[in-house]
């Protein structure tokens with residue numbers, strides 16, 4: 001384990017997912033260690049804003065990052081176009097104790113209670129909340145792009161899925177991670193794993209992808225789909241004639257969906273039907289194939305083009 005080189009410490013200032021005691025002790029011991037330490041208020045915010053300093057950090061093999069789950073941090077860097085050098089160590093304040101991190105980094109003991117210095121200010125106005133794609137798991141199926149009606153996703157020139165409009169994401173909504181059949185979408189500030197970046201276990205794959213099976217749960221009408229989830233509910237609906245009771249039942253269905261999936265109201269109201277998702281997925285795939293074909297044609301033309309002669313270069 002490298003104990004030289006710079007340390008990038010993230011305080012996760014926009015959320016409470018890192019235990020305060022762990023943050024304070026680790027930061028105070030880092031500051032007492034004499035190592036070069038850069039304290040940032042919130043790395044997610046820097047990624048969301050495409051901070052140019054991230055590229056320098058990413059290419060430094062001696063860097064140590066102290067933040068949250070290594071899977072979340074690595075794919076955050078990747079998503080911002082600056083993949084992290086594989087030698088960079090990432091320590092996780094969500095799971096590890098201050099003592100474990102201090103031991104790994106050979107940090108000194110403190111004489112008294114931790115008293116870390118002041119933090120950099122956090123910009124107001126935007127909660128850094130957006131999806132991060134784990135490309136080791138992603139199969140480019142386009143379900144997320146088709147499901148999200150806020151244009152958070154797009155494709156690159158190769159037709160590969162990307163998070164393109166982080167600002168459009170609805171704060172605290174993890175809905176698209178639930179439709180991903182491969183548990184490839186993370187929200188680093190989400191409360192629970194594996195969506196928060198914790199390692200994906202075999203049972204997670206079934207559990208997460210079962211939470212929103214878009215074809216069966218949404219089924220073109222979320223109320224009807226929820227209604228059909230139990231025979232009793234179906235019976236109640238088929239005999240229901242009272243409009244106000246039906247309205248109450250709809251509200252109950254929405255509440256159930258909201259609680260089961262942590263989906264905010266404004267997103268619930270925009271859920272597309274299964275047919276819409278299928279159609280959008282088909283269009284997205286066609287577009288991706290066209291983009292791939294165009295970039296292949298350009299690459300072929302460049303390969304076919306003869307190299308300039310020394311006369312042409314005027315050498």
Ligand code: SF4
Nearest residue numbers: 010012043044068188
């Ligand atoms: S979620 Fe992780 S990377 Fe993002 S701000 Fe919090 S600790 Fe930093």
Ligand code: SF4
Nearest residue numbers: 138139141142144180
């Ligand atoms: S739904 Fe998951 S696997 Fe499919 S493109 Fe999106 S991130 Fe990749």
